[in-house]
Amino acid sequence: MLKAYDVIVIGAGHAGCEAALAAARMGCDTLVLTMKLENIALMPCNPSIGGPAKGHLAREVDALGGEMGRNTDKTFIQIRMLNTGKGPAVQALRAQSDKGLYAREMRKTLERQEGLTIREELVTGIVKGGGNCDMGSDGASPRFLAEPRNDMKDRSWDGTGERGWFEDREGNGSHPRFFAGRRNDRLARGGGIRLETKSGERYVGRTVVLTTGTSLAGKIIMGERAYTGGRAGEPAATEISRSLQELGFVLGRHKTGTPPRLDARSIDFEKALIQPGSPTPLHFSFWGCDDESLRFPAPNPVYPAGPELGWRSQMACYLVSTNAKTHEVITSNLDRAPMFNGSIEGVGPRYCPSIEDKVVRFAHKDSHGLFLEPEGWETNEVYLQGANTSLPEDVQEAFVRSIAGLERAEILKPGYAIEYDFVLTDQINATMESKLVPNLFLAGQVCGTSGYEEAAGQGIVAGINAALKVKGRKPLILRRDQAYLGVMIDDLVTRDHFEPYRMLTSRAEHRLLLRQDNADQRLAPIGYEVGLLGTDQYRMVEEKRDRVARELGRLDGTYLPQDGSMDARLESRGLAPVRKAVTAAEFLRRPEVDYNMALALGLGDWELNEECRSQVEIEAKYREYIARQSREVERIRRLEEQPISGDVDYSKVRGLSNEAKDNLSKFLPLTVGQASRVPGVGTSDVSLLLVHLERNRERVKVV
Numbered sequence: 001m002l003k004a005y006d007v008i009v010i011g012a013g014h015a016g017c018e019a020a021l022a023a024a025r026m027g028c029d030t031l032v033l034t035m036k037l038e039n040i041a042l043m044p045c046n047p048s049i050g051g052p053a054k055g056h057l058a059r060e061v062d063a064l065g066g067e068m069g070r071n072t073d074k075t076f077i078q079i080r081m082l083n084t085g086k087g088p089a090v091q092a093l094r095a096q097s098d099k100g101l102y103a104r105e106m107r108k109t110l111e112r113q114e115g116l117t118i119r120e121e122l123v124t125g126i127v128k129g130g131g132n133c134d135m136g137s138d139g140a141s142p143r144f145l146a147e148p149r150n151d152m153k154d155r156s157w158d159g160t161g162e163r164g165w166f167e168d169r170e171g172n173g174s175h176p177r178f179f180a181g182r183r184n185d186r187l188a189r190g191g192g193i194r195l196e197t198k199s200g201e202r203y204v205g206r207t208v209v210l211t212t213g214t215s216l217a218g219k220i221i222m223g224e225r226a227y228t229g230g231r232a233g234e235p236a237a238t239e240i241s242r243s244l245q246e247l248g249f250v251l252g253r254h255k256t257g258t259p260p261r262l263d264a265r266s267i268d269f270e271k272a273l274i275q276p277g278s279p280t281p282l283h284f285s286f287w288g289c290d291d292e293s294l295r296f297p298a299p300n301p302v303y304p305a306g307p308e309l310g311w312r313s314q315m316a317c318y319l320v321s322t323n324a325k326t327h328e329v330i331t332s333n334l335d336r337a338p339m340f341n342g343s344i345e346g347v348g349p350r351y352c353p354s355i356e357d358k359v360v361r362f363a364h365k366d367s368h369g370l371f372l373e374p375e376g377w378e379t380n381e382v383y384l385q386g387a388n389t390s391l392p393e394d395v396q397e398a399f400v401r402s403i404a405g406l407e408r409a410e411i412l413k414p415g416y417a418i419e420y421d422f423v424l425t426d427q428i429n430a431t432m433e434s435k436l437v438p439n440l441f442l443a444g445q446v447c448g449t450s451g452y453e454e455a456a457g458q459g460i461v462a463g464i465n466a467a468l469k470v471k472g473r474k475p476l477i478l479r480r481d482q483a484y485l486g487v488m489i490d491d492l493v494t495r496d497h498f499e500p501y502r503m504l505t506s507r508a509e510h511r512l513l514l515r516q517d518n519a520d521q522r523l524a525p526i527g528y529e530v531g532l533l534g535t536d537q538y539r540m541v542e543e544k545r546d547r548v549a550r551e552l553g554r555l556d557g558t559y560l561p562q563d564g565s566m567d568a569r570l571e572s573r574g575l576a577p578v579r580k581a582v583t584a585a586e587f588l589r590r591p592e593v594d595y596n597m598a599l600a601l602g603l604g605d606w607e608l609n610e611e612c613r614s615q616v617e618i619e620a621k622y623r624e625y626i627a628r629q630s631r632e633v634e635r636i637r638r639l640e641e642q643p644i645s646g647d648v649d650y651s652k653v654r655g656l657s658n659e660a661k662d663n664l665s666k667f668l669p670l671t672v673g674q675a676s677r678v679p680g681v682g683t684s685d686v687s688l689l690l691v692h693l694e695r696n697r698e699r700v701k702v703v
Helices: 014-025 054-064 068-075 099-111 238-246 324-331 355-361 393-401 452-471 484-494 516-530 535-556 567-572 584-588 595-600 610-621 623-641 658-667 672-676 683-702
Strands: 003-010 030-034 048-050 076-082 092-097 116-120 123-128 164-168 176-180 193-197 202-210 219-222 225-228 251-258 261-263 273-275 317-321 369-374 381-385 411-413 416-423 440-442
Touching: 003 014, 003 193, 003 452, 014 030, 014 099, 014 116, 014 202, 014 452, 030 202, 048 054, 048 068, 048 452, 054 068, 054 092, 054 452, 054 484, 054 516, 068 076, 068 092, 068 099, 068 452, 092 099, 099 116, 123 238, 202 452, 238 251, 238 416, 324 355, 324 393, 393 411, 440 452, 452 484, 452 516, 484 672, 516 535, 516 610, 535 584, 535 610, 584 595, 584 610, 595 610, 610 623, 623 672, 672 683
Parallel strands: 003 030, 003 202, 030 116, 202 440
Antiparallel strands: 048 092, 076 092, 123 193, 164 176, 193 202, 219 225, 219 416, 251 416, 261 381, 261 411, 273 317, 317 369, 369 381
């Protein structure tokens, strides 16, 4: 007998966790299949979340109702705001988490989620069509007979005669929403997607989300040694690669790597530059974190304590640097480096290269900075950030010990590279659903990306859209002007990628609109609409939006006095006296003025919380630039929203270049905006496509 579910998620890494939680929280009967229960939410590389662009993604996942931000806030050992000397568009949070605690807390969240089942299984096959399920006496699988969350059964209550069901969004009957169609859709015999497993158990899902990370035909490489594996200690999912190819998918090959882990007791921290955490409270989640209620172990005494930060216990990280001797050790052993001797076939991430790649590509540099980052409160394990390598272990030891402070360093785990299969993304839609197999969604490194945050972002979008498809609702497609998530997914599905994709702030053309501080205002309404956020969270965001708008309006109508009454206070802060009519908002736009100064001068509102004050300051200082980007977004919105049906034959669009025809046929964009970003599609091609679409519409009207 097949075990049937609304949504089945294969894999429980960062993409899988977000996909599964999203689907279950939206009311779908959800199953997670993972190779090892103890590896749920494992951080096999650096146990850190955030950084430029990546921090934006993590906050957007949180704003939609995801778990990464909350879990990071519960488990970080250090948090900082990066790029504080630059503009707000590139400022980003970064946190170092306790590796073991992060995984345990995320597993606890999954296990306590209603409607979510976790099983330890190795999937060996994916089959279109669910086979002959045990459908019950009425021909329907009991698994799919999920009742509405309140007592309002299927009936025509929407005022239009439409048949459907109500769902209680809050669990208290106060906020029912109507969904057209029948809640208890039947899965016909042979429908869905069937999964075969090594244990012999078979499962069928109305939708399936594939989040296999680096497991697809994974091969671990260190020097002359190579063996199959998805991650250290896990088998490779070779059978899934074969199954995908049998379904018609074209696979590529990528590579990533990890650095050696060092024993903290063997490090001379006095020779390293200390990097303490933030002295002021910072959090990834918009929904609050009670730091007082959190209990952490005492930091390992082998690490220097660092400064007392007051608001929360944190651990320090440390900076060291390579030198000429380090580079000599590496260059003299390049013949043993899999990256250079042909042992590695896959392409690695350009923006996270191995240490041997750095030394070769940037031979003019005398040194490279490396970071010593503790992997937890109590462990001796230190992550040597920036030293990813697949060199033999003896070479790793030699180059590590050439670095000041690491002369006696002991390697607990050597670094290694891993090669793995991924699905070329011209086979995926902007909903994260595959084009070849309906109801099969993909997310994470299987889509050719790199990074926990990129994986989590794709995971929550895939999980949302899998659930929406089960419910018969319109899919979620985020635009480039709405979110970094929209930029990332649009980039993935409109162009070829010959290396693992990593999110960068430079990829977002509207990045001043897509700041990490306003992710809640951009995306919380969507999270609420799909059912991942409650009424209280939605109201909190709208109240914040209103408070910021009211304060900006008040500042616009408040003028600085010109009678000399403020001269002394201005001069004490190095500011010139005001001799003409200047509003408080205009005053706040000066580079040397911040909202705290406005408060001290009696121009601000002391009742505003810190979050709102920051928002007001940014909106005031960058108002003209924000307005300019907003006008540009509105100008191109028509193209972004104009749909293209899937049956367009690009070979018949007169005047298109051959390259445009080939690439449009390959990527099958869903909108004209997406089409404009397909490689080889120029402005004239877009104009010709618009004419073709308009003619087709007129032809349909006539018929």
